Each structure stands twice: as C-alpha cells, then as structure tokens.
Amino acid sequence: xxxxxxxxxxxxLASAEAWHRVDPCTVRGHWAGLHxxxxxxxxxxxxxxxDGSFRAVELGENTAGPSHPTPESPPQAAPPVxxxxxHEPPETAExxxxxxxxxxxxALSQFKLKRFFVLRPGTLEHALEDIRALVNxxxxxxxxxxxxxxxxxxxxxxxxxxxxxxxxxxxxxxxDFMMFNCEQILKVPLNFVDRVSxxxxxxxxxxxxxxEGRGLRIFWDRMREPSFSSRWNPxxxxxxxxxxxxxxxxxxxxxxxxxxxxxxxREQLVQACQNAHAKEPVPGKANGVIVLNxxxxxxxxxxxxxxxxxxxxxxxxLARGNIGF
Numbered sequence: 001x002x003x004x005x006x007x008x009x010x011x012x013l014a015s016a017e018a019w020h021r022v023d024p025c026t027v028r029g030h031w032a033g034l035h036x037x038x039x040x041x042x043x044x045x046x047x048x049x050x051d052g053s054f055r056a057v058e059l060g061e062n063t064a065g066p067s068h069p070t071p072e073s074p075p076q077a078a079p080p081v082x083x084x085x086x087h088e089p090p091e092t093a094e095x096x097x098x099x100x101x102x103x104x105x106x107a108l109s110q111f112k113l114k115r116f117f118v119l120r121p122g123t124l125e126h127a128l129e130d131i132r133a134l135v136n137x138x139x140x141x142x143x144x145x146x147x148x149x150x151x152x153x154x155x156x157x158x159x160x161x162x163x164x165x166x167x168x169x170x171x172x173x174x175x176d177f178m179m180f181n182c183e184q185i186l187k188v189p190l191n192f193v194d195r196v197s198x199x200x201x202x203x204x205x206x207x208x209x210x211x212e213g214r215g216l217r218i219f220w221d222r223m224r225e226p227s228f229s230s231r232w233n234p235x236x237x238x239x240x241x242x243x244x245x246x247x248x249x250x251x252x253x254x255x256x257x258x259x260x261x262x263x264x265x266r267e268q269l270v271q272a273c274q275n276a277h278a279k280e281p282v283p284g285k286a287n288g289v290i291v292l293n294x295x296x297x298x299x300x301x302x303x304x305x306x307x308x309x310x311x312x313x314x315x316x317x318l319a320r321g322n323i324g325f
Contacts, residue, residue: 113252117177117317118148118160127175130182131162134173140187141167145268148259149244150315152201154226155234156209156298156306159315160247163265165190165272168280170218172242177317188220188242190276195219195290198266201245202295209303215245215296216266231299243296248316266291 118124128146135143147163151172164171170193174184196218201211221240230236250260258264270289277287300306309315 113249115318115320116249117319119249119252119256120177123177123180124148126180127162127177130180131164131171131173131175131185134182134185135164135166135169135171140169140171144272145265146259147265148247148249148256149262149265150247152211152215152243152245152298153234154231154236154239154299156211156300156303156310157234157315158245158306158310158313160317161244163244165268167272168276170269170272186242188218190273191280191282192220192285193218193269193273193276193289194222194285195292196266196270196273197292197294197296198262199293199295202297204297204299204301207301207303209298209300209306211298213245214262215243216262217241217243217296218269234305243298248313 113119118127132143144165144167147165149161149163151159151161153159159174160177162173162175164173168190170188170190172186172188173182175182196216198214198216200214203209203211219241224240226236226239230238244262244265246262247256247260249256251257270291273289277289281287
C-alpha cells in the first residue's frame, strides 16, 4: 500500500513539473503539499475537483514569509526641539551699560553747568559791555579778543576771570555776573610781559595738595620776586605774575569752548606782546617774549581753605539755592 502511495506521489510530481514548469524551490513546495494531500487521501479526506483531478495550489511569495505578520510598531513622535534661549552678548550688554552711564554723566554735567550765571542768556554780553566801558581807548587801544578763564593764585585758590587783550594792555577783570558789577580790574602793559610759561601744575614734594590739568603763567617783572610775607598771605596782590587755567563751562557749547581755549589765548597773547615790544620798547629790558613749556609750581602745602573753596566753587558766580531756616 505504501508503494502505491509513493508511485502516485511521483506521478503527480512529474505532472506538476510539466504543467507549471517551476523552479526546484517551487517543486519542493508542491511536493510538500502533494504529500500532505496523499496522506489525507489515505485517510479518505483528499479533495478532488469536479473533473476528478487534483487542484494545484500556487504558492506565492507569502508562503516563504511568516504565517503571522509582525505588528507594526506605532510611530514614535519626534522629540520636541527646544529653542535655545537667546542671551544678549556680553559686549552688547557692556555697551548698553556704558552708554547709559555716559548719558547719566552728561545729564549731571549739564545740570551742574546750568548753575553758572555766566551761561544765562545775555549775561556775558552785558559783562563785556561793562568791561569795554572801562578800557581807555587812547592808553589801551582797541580790544583784540575776549576770554573767559579761571585764575589760580599762589595758594591754589581758583577764581573766575574775564580777560581782554587790547593793542597795548592785558586787562584782567573780576566780574560779578549776578549783580553785573566789575569788582576788580588789573591792567598789565603788554610791553612789560617778558615770559609766558605753560604746562602741568605741580606742587612741592611735601605738599598735600594736587591739581589736574594744564595752565598758563604770565610774568611781567622778572627782576622782582615775591616777598616772604606775600608768600604766606593768601590775600596778597603784589605777585608779578598771573596763572590761568580752563573755565569749568568750556564744555557747555562751541561758543564757550572758543572763549575758554587756553592755547589760542596763549598764541594771541604772545603775538600781541611782540607787537607791543616792537611798537614801544622798554628801556633797560630785553625786548621780546620768552615762551617756555615747563611745569607750573604752586608753592602751597596744606591749603585747607583752597580745598574747601575749590570743591564748592566759591570763586565762581553760581546759583547756590536757598539757604535759610
């Protein structure tokens, strides 16, 4: 019986190869199916077609695959992209802080400058008219230039001054810009000026004082030295020289910047002195002006009065507010 089954299986296999002309892999698949069909027929369960032939089952590509498809894993959501916080660069932050600081300093400086009476509209023009009225046309000549400077005395006290250069005279005026009054005036003949020094301020080695910036010192009597009593007298007026520096309002605007420029004042003063020496020389004196670039020594050691006065600008006409109880 088994030989009969084997013979029938071989005949079916040959028929399948002839009918379907498939590759060996497919033949082996058919062989497996036919073997199962013969086994079922031996049990009386083999199915036949209507014509009594076996029904061939074509094995597709799915036969080689798994019987149960692998369930697809659910798509994973992409992780959210976290945007990096934008940080302001350090340089930009520093520039912003420096700009704010500079703006604050500028506003504070402008507030302080507004306290000077010389900046009030029409004040300086009124003062110049009053001082011009004190200039003698015959003795002093025409006014060449006007300057707004600060005078530094031998005790380092700083005071506001209006200076005029005429054809023959250097006019130094102490003017009250609040009361519009000329309190003091000093006239120095230009042909007596023999030396002009400009440079930084210095003090003796044991002095407790200090002063920043540059200045200009005008000498008109080199043969006379200040006495011992004059050196220790803060109110002495017999010094044969005058020392000037920049006025605090020189940064207010272009107009006051030109009026307070120390280098331009020095150039015009030297030129006017040379013209005066050539026009009217002084007997017994060397004609001409010596210009020296050297430190300006202020022989002051303690100067408590000058420290208080300069810090509070007591030598200037300022709006100091209401003082009372």
